[in-house]
Amino acid sequence: MAIVEVSVVPIGTEDTSLSKYVAGCHKILANEDNIDYQLTAMGTIIEGELDDILEIIKKIHKLPFDNGAKRVYTNIKIDDRRDxxxxxxQKIRSVKSKL
Incomplete structure (x- = not known):
């Protein structure tokens, strides 16, 4: 199972606020049955099979274009641990146990 952090940033919009785009992306995530996800202040963490996550990222990357953005910058970090x-x-608990 992979853990992916993704941040989708629309550029070339009329407003500097991004919350409506984030909300739209989270509506897409809410309709996906095969993942878990968590909103953070700077992005979204998605947990599931990597192939599924990458397909979902394509959908959320496309959303700002569908809503008028002229350019979209998407940053993806993948933690694909197989051992x-x-x-x-579990990742959060591991760090907290060492504090």
């Missing part, structure tokens, strides 16, 4: 199972909460 043991990992998930969002």
């Amino acid at each position: 043991k199972k990992a998930n969002i909460q």
Whole structure:
């Protein structure tokens, strides 16, 4: 299972606020059954099979274009660990246990 952080930034919009685009992306995520996700202040973390996540990222990358953006910058970080199972909460617990 992969854990991916994604941030989609529309450029060339009439407003500097991005929250409506983020909300639109999260509506797409809410309709996906095969992932878990978590909104953060600077992006979204998605957990699931990598192929599924990449297909979903294509959808959320396209959304700002569909809503008038002239350019979209999408940043993706992938943690694809194969030696043991990992998930969002486990990663957080691991760090907190060391504090």
